[in-house]
Amino acid sequence: MAYARRERWIAFLMILPSIILIAIFVYGFIAWNATVSVSKWDGVEPDYTWVGLDNFKQLFTKEGGISAKRFTIDMWNTLFFTLFFLVTCVLLGLLLAILLDQNIKGEGIFRTIYLFPMSLSFVVTGVVWQWIFAPGAGSRLRGVNALLSAVGLDALRWGWYTDTSSFGTFHKALIPVIIAASWQLIGYTMAMYLAGLRAIPDELREAARVDGANEIGCIGISSCP
Amino acid sequence: MLSDSFGLPKGAPHPENAAAWLEVCGSKAGQDAFNPLKGSIPARTDGDRSLYDAYLQSAMDDFSSNKIAPSLAHGAAASEGWVTTISDVMTLFVADLDVAAAQAGLEQAAESAGMEAPPEEALSGDLEIFSWWTAGGEADGLNAMYGVFSEKYPDVEIVNATVAGGAGSNAKAVLATRMQSGDPPDSFQVHAGHELIDSWVKADKMEPVTSIFENNDWLGSYPPGVIDILSYDGEIWSVPVNIHRSNVLWYNKQVFADNGLSAPATFDEFFAAADTLQAAGVTPLALGDNGIWTFIHLFETVLLGTMGAAKYRGLWDGSTDWAGTEVKQALENLAKMMDYVNADHAALSWDQAAQLVADGDAATTIMGDWTEGYFLSIGLTPDVEFGWMPSPSTDGMFIMLSDSFGLPKGAPHPENAAAWLTVCGSKAGQDAFNPLKGSIPARTDGDRSLYDAYLQSAMDDFSSNEIAPSLAHGAAASEGWVTTISDVMTLFVADLDVATAQEGLVQACADAGMC
Numbered sequence: 001m002a003y004a005r006r007e008r009w010i011a012f013l014m015i016l017p018s019i020i021l022i023a024i025f026v027y028g029f030i031a032w033n034a035t036v037s038v039s040k041w042d043g044v045e046p047d048y049t050w051v052g053l054d055n056f057k058q059l060f061t062k063e064g065g066i067s068a069k070r071f072t073i074d075m076w077n078t079l080f081f082t083l084f085f086l087v088t089c090v091l092l093g094l095l096l097a098i099l100l101d102q103n104i105k106g107e108g109i110f111r112t113i114y115l116f117p118m119s120l121s122f123v124v125t126g127v128v129w130q131w132i133f134a135p136g137a138g139s140r141l142r143g144v145n146a147l148l149s150a151v152g153l154d155a156l157r158w159g160w161y162t163d164t165s166s167f168g169t170f171h172k173a174l175i176p177v178i179i180a181a182s183w184q185l186i187g188y189t190m191a192m193y194l195a196g197l198r199a200i201p202d203e204l205r206e207a208a209r210v211d212g213a214n215e216i217g218c219i220g221i222s223s224c225p
Numbered sequence: 226m227l228s229d230s231f232g233l234p235k236g237a238p239h240p241e242n243a244a245a246w247l248e249v250c251g252s253k254a255g256q257d258a259f260n261p262l263k264g265s266i267p268a269r270t271d272g273d274r275s276l277y278d279a280y281l282q283s284a285m286d287d288f289s290s291n292k293i294a295p296s297l298a299h300g301a302a303a304s305e306g307w308v309t310t311i312s313d314v315m316t317l318f319v320a321d322l323d324v325a326a327a328q329a330g331l332e333q334a335a336e337s338a339g340m341e342a343p344p345e346e347a348l349s350g351d352l353e354i355f356s357w358w359t360a361g362g363e364a365d366g367l368n369a370m371y372g373v374f375s376e377k378y379p380d381v382e383i384v385n386a387t388v389a390g391g392a393g394s395n396a397k398a399v400l401a402t403r404m405q406s407g408d409p410p411d412s413f414q415v416h417a418g419h420e421l422i423d424s425w426v427k428a429d430k431m432e433p434v435t436s437i438f439e440n441n442d443w444l445g446s447y448p449p450g451v452i453d454i455l456s457y458d459g460e461i462w463s464v465p466v467n468i469h470r471s472n473v474l475w476y477n478k479q480v481f482a483d484n485g486l487s488a489p490a491t492f493d494e495f496f497a498a499a500d501t502l503q504a505a506g507v508t509p510l511a512l513g514d515n516g517i518w519t520f521i522h523l524f525e526t527v528l529l530g531t532m533g534a535a536k537y538r539g540l541w542d543g544s545t546d547w548a549g550t551e552v553k554q555a556l557e558n559l560a561k562m563m564d565y566v567n568a569d570h571a572a573l574s575w576d577q578a579a580q581l582v583a584d585g586d587a588a589t590t591i592m593g594d595w596t597e598g599y600f601l602s603i604g605l606t607p608d609v610e611f612g613w614m615p616s617p618s619t620d621g622m623f624i625m626l627s628d629s630f631g632l633p634k635g636a637p638h639p640e641n642a643a644a645w646l647t648v649c650g651s652k653a654g655q656d657a658f659n660p661l662k663g664s665i666p667a668r669t670d671g672d673r674s675l676y677d678a679y680l681q682s683a684m685d686d687f688s689s690n691e692i693a694p695s696l697a698h699g700a701a702a703s704e705g706w707v708t709t710i711s712d713v714m715t716l717f718v719a720d721l722d723v724a725t726a727q728e729g730l731v732q733a734c735a736d737a738g739m740c
Contacts, residue, residue: 042705044401045428065736066729070712130572137568138508140586162571164719 093189129180227299307338349380356414357396366662409633417627420699433460450692463629465667509565511587513573530618531555598663623690626698706737
């Protein structure tokens with residue numbers, strides 16, 4: 001008993017530095033952020049005069065004028081981006097995982113290729129995809145547009161991230177951004193799903209197959225916990 | 226001049242009565258009672274002339290029109306101790322008339338009065354200069370200016386604190402943190418004008434540098450328009466090292482020649498030429514606004530071209546109405562220009578837009594004079610492959626932006642910083658820096674032979690044109706105001722809705738507290 005208590009103390013001391021650092025640099029700063037957000041500080045000099053929720057009113061109401069309008073657009077963009085980015089990553093990641101789980105030849109190579117983008121920094125991904133989707137114009141088409149034109153698919157050319165039109169509050173220019181972000185992180189979700197799929201014993205699938213399920217059914221029934 | 230005056234000692238037994246006495250002393254009635262009897266003229270300029278005799282009247286005239294210098298013999302110029310030492314020197318001099326001995330004595334008198342300029346080698350210690358000039362011509366220029374400084378002050382160790390990235394925005398963030406935590410550099414780079422004044426001067430973080438201008442007799446070496454932009458509350462707050470021009474139209478000479486066009490001077494000529502060029506399959510105006518500042522840059526040149534320099538300057542102090550027809554007209558001109566820009570403008574940067582002009586895919590671009598540096602770096606020759614004009618309808622006007630150095634309060638080595646600022650503002654310093662940076666000196670007496678054809682033409686225009694401050698580059702408005710205008714222009718470049726944009730601009734001015 002005494003031994004166990006000492007163990008626990010040592011464990012606690014071991015994680016104490018992390019607790020302190022996280023308390024300061026994560027939660028401390030979140031709290032500080034919240035304090036600043038209800039203060040009057042809008043210049044270089046700190047000014048902690050309490051203004052309640054006025055800053056937030058500025059962001060969300062007509063009072064905020066053009067800045068509020070931009071903020072609303074940015075909110076919708078973030079919302080749509082998160083939604084489509086997550087859905088794409090989850091669905092395509094699962095699809096790739098299932099494909100890799102078919103005991104195919106060269107599985108290792110494919111797995112590496114799918115995971116590769118993760119090793120790039122987001123900045124690099126952003127810059128490279130910015131080049132790829134740069135539309136060009138007239139006789140000097142670039143990136144994807146040049147490719148589409150070369151194979152005679154001129155009808156599919158468009159402005160990509162420079163397009164300013166939208167469906168309701170969804171701006172079309174988000175599509176290339178979602179593609180780029182998904183490209184980077186699909187490998188990660190694939191790895192998660194693959195690990196999960198591999199954890200399912202083959203007997204379970206055998207059982208499902210014996211019970212008369214087809215391949216897709218096999219995956220569905222046996223993989224869902 | 227010499228003057229008798231009354232003061233108010235600390236601990237005066239009847240301070241209210243003393244204050245009332247001083248009020249009488251300073252009043253017209255008091256001075257006109259005293260002076261005709263004393264045989265002197267009033268210190269005020271509005272004395273009643275009829276009370277004074279012919280000589281005193283002429284002295285009054287001279288007093289209000291002449292240059293005033295303080296009297297040495299009568300205590301106006303120097304401290305009593307200093308005057309006493311000078312008396313000793315002159316007592317000997319009147320006897321022996323030995324010039325060398327007298328001058329040595331006078332020098333010593335100045336020194337013991339603490340007025341002798343400290344010998345330049347005396348400066349030592351560190352000098353930390355903060356900037357975002359990390360690469361290319363600007364870093365070379367900065368190093369050249371460090372060279373000028375080190376020659377004069379070899380014992381001062383220069384600490385070159387630079388922060389790269391984001392056209393200065395990273396550096397500004399680092400600077401803000403350092404200033405807030407009370408750890409300012411000795412001197413830092415800042416855009417002259419409101420960026421300095423609204424961010425730092427109003428926050429009481431800067432020392433004025435007016436005395437540096439006065440001590441070096443620089444007030445005549447800089448155009449008054451520049452001094453205006455540097456000044457706030459009667460003081461000058463930073464020393465400019467260079468001037469860039471923003472309202473320049475760069476054009477491809479071959480493209481213009483091929484289409485039988487001459488460079489457009491006005492909006493009408495520009496739009497006429499643009500129609501011809503578009504019909505010929507050339508993009509008339511190249512724009513690269515993947516950073517919104519380039520679009521604001523275009524906007525400021527259109528504002529100036531539409532309303533002229535006086536009204537343009539009025540926009541920034543509230544005397545020109547943002548809701549007025551000129552602003553509307555400017556937005557309409559800008560929207561019309563957008564009909565003639567490259568379709569992929571949102572994907573390009575300013576230098577990629579300049580590249581379109583260099584390649585002949587586009588005919589013109591409107592950008593600051595760092596564009597020349599870009600053209601030179603890709604091997605083009607000024608006035609052969611590319612030409613330049615003031616942007617449409619801005620002939621005779623010069624939108625300036627300027628990098629300057631200021632003196633923060635609490636700088637660890639203020640004497641070294643003052644010496645640095647003296648180098649920054651000097652002819653030698655500016656002529657070392659600017660030919661490398663590709664800008665013109667802020668002084669009007671720069672050595673022309675050091676600058677190329679474009680810069681020489683900019684120097685001519687700078688000393689003769691009407692000067693206006695740049696919006697996109699921090700000279701015209703506070704950073705907060707520029708940010709709101711950025712929001713407005715970000716929406717405008719997408720929808721080109723003039724009415725909404727104008728509403729936004731009106732509100733931006735109100736939010737900034739100027740309207």
